[in-house]
Amino acid sequence: MRTALAESGALGATVRQIARRLGAAVASVDSDLRGLASRGEVVRMGRGLWVLQDFDRLELREDFTEPAVYAERFALEDGIPLGTYRGPITFRSNEGLPFHRWWPYVQGYSAEFVSNLLRSEGLRRGSTVLDPFAGSGTSLIEAQRIGARAIGYELMAPAALAARVKTDIDLAPGDLERAAAVLLRTAQHAPMAALPFLRETRRQFSPEALAQLRRIRSVLPAADARGVTDALRLAFAATLVPVSRLRRSPCLGYDPVDRERPLPFVQYAGVIRTMVEDLRARARSSESWGPPAEVRSGDSRSIDLPAQSVDLAITSPPYVNGLDYVMNYKLDLAWLGYVNSYSELSALRIAELACDNLPRTATRDYLGTNRTPDPWLEEILPRIRENVARKGTYRRNDMHGVVHRYFRDLADVLRGVYRALRPGGRFVLVVGDSLLAGTYVPGDLLTARIGRSLGFRIESVDVARARHSGQRRQFLLRESIVTLTRPNGREPQGKRRWKQTLR
Ligand SMILES: C[S@@+](CC[C@H](N)C(=O)[O-])C[C@H]1O[C@@H](n2cnc3c(N)ncnc32)[C@H](O)[C@@H]1O
Structure with a gap:
């Protein structure tokens, strides 16, 4: 039982999956798991997934990089400590x-x-x-x-x-x-x-x-x-x-x-x-x-506005594997006749910022874990791939490709906005981080860093609220406001202060 659970690692396994792996009856595996759970050796997550206690407290594992570590690295490498925004955001x-x-x-x-x-x-x-x-x-x-x-x-x-x-x-x-x-x-x-x-x-x-x-x-x-x-x-x-x-x-x-x-x-x-x-x-x-x-009812990966024509860009992009908007709005899409078949829904999904319902063919060019838009991804993507491989049966084995593609998509949008902004103009994004396949992905910090690599100056990353991870309720994620500026060579140095500007 322990070996079967260890193989599934941070992703966990259902009673049926464990029973199949062990060639045992579902009812007896179920009662064994409950016994182990009462001794605190295994934990049941979300929708009936069991993990070894060891994989429940991800923060204690050596192969897990926790949010605070990335925050520290961001402060060191990018010179920006995380700040706080106090105000309504949702x-x-x-x-x-x-x-x-x-x-x-x-x-x-x-x-x-x-x-x-x-x-x-x-x-x-x-x-x-x-x-x-x-x-x-x-x-x-x-x-x-x-x-x-x-x-x-x-x-x-x-x-x-x-x-x-x-x-x-x-x-x-x-x-x-x-x-x-x-x-x-x-x-x-x-x-x-x-x-x-x-x-x-x-x-x-x-x-x-x-x-x-x-x-x-x-x-x-x-x-x-x-x-x-x-x-x-x-x-x-x-x-x-x-x-x-x-x-x-x-x-x-x-x-x-x-x-x-x-x-x-x-x-x-x-x-x-x-x-x-x-x-x-x-x-x-x-x-x-x-x-x-x-x-414009269109794809913002190819923004076609005149250069330097925008004073301020503000947005909240889909989060890394946050939500499949095609799935969420399929009633409206279908009943209003915007989409008339499952293949048309699929085509829309390919244009959407990558999420884990993306057709498999669309990650084919993103399975590599180098030449990514940010060096941090070269550590994160292989971990996602390893965690998924450890589990053996997962909804998709190209999850790291989805994440890779997400950040390439986002980089295309950042590039387009940069071009459209006037020098000195700001791009403010409300972005979340994620826990994917037992790997922490600092979506807000990655967005800021990719922005910087494209020419933006990072002004601030301010945490606006905490959210619970869908994978593990007790794991706290966050939603942050990332402020980037297209430099004009005249900006004052120093961190932007929401408290001074917005209260
Ligand atoms: C978080 S929501 C934005 C919410 C918005 N700020 C508001 O308050 O109403 C993200 C939106 O991005 C859209 N989206 C996803 N991929 C896109 C793409 N490639 N081009 C344009 N829009 C896209 C989704 O349909 C979704 O409506």
Whole structure:
């Protein structure tokens, strides 16, 4: 039993895997493991994975480099000690805010964080702000609110749609109200549209919810980038998850609680009411909003903006193996007709910043562990590879290739932003670190270092909050704000102080 568990190392093994390896009955392995657990010799992690106690306390192992060691190395090699940011950072605080609340999106950062930053950077009417991973538009809305020109790149069409509609300054509340009323009236007697291609559709919704969604879908206008049309489509996207048996937490999955759900006609009408309310309030407000955001539904690994045209870039990229956005937004992608087959979903995944659902063919060129974007990766990638190999059966044996590719993808984005920024302009990223296959990956520090290798000056890395690792709840990860500057040769030296600039 011990040998079988030691082979699985930090990744652990399920009762079935151990039983198979030992040629023993599952029930007897299960009871032996519980016996060992009661003596504290083995530990059960997350979703039923057992590890030897030795692999549970990763920090005590010689083959594990812990976060504090990287922080020390960063201070020594890069001259920047980790700082602290105190202020709201997660999207949760946006859920009740006008415009931000129009689409249930949980992966963003807080609007307050963005508006504080815009203020402290002295941005004003006529400035240009870029968000290369615009999501549902948090940065773009806040930039537009101060009259700036807001530009975003976003790969997921439903998120790009949300960002576009939220910043559509010409969208008239009365027009939207009337068009939605007609749509809902027509939908009551409309034929049922075909189901989207997703195999699980019938499981995801009650029969009644499904029937109503299909009726709305049959009268929903096709995408044509006109204000009201897009707003009607966004309201449909915002209806999907609340009426389904799913939830985003943050990954899309079945809700373990069988709660009562609103039906689509009612939910859709509610979403429209919220939108109309926010539009009316904006029309009454004295703020002078900037032009509609320019949202490019595309891949930010190839930013094609004019050189030195951007005053500030601000973003939160996907974290190293954090989340598969394609999977998370597949309902919206499918029901709105942006994606019509599993092969189209796969194609989108190849353009996404690498995550562990990436098709295997897409890591083929990244299996080497040298010529990486940062020397630290030359230590980290082989460890991931060894840990996966030790386990024998793991979801994928090219995990180190996924991580390698992630940082190459990120380097492409950093390069594009560098070119687009004016000298002296800043690129502020909210980034997390990760624990992958029993290996710690300091995503925030690596982002800063790769930025420096491309010409940026690292100003600061400030920890904004702690997060629990999905692999091991007790292992604390963090979310940091990385501030990079495109030098203009005139910067004052020294660390940037959030507390002075943002409080
Ligand atoms: C953390 S979210 C950004 C959230 C955003 N800051 C907000 O508050 O709404 C990261 C986003 O990057 C997008 N993304 C992933 N790969 C991309 C790529 N290659 N080009 C553009 N966007 C991409 C994802 O679809 C996701 O919406």
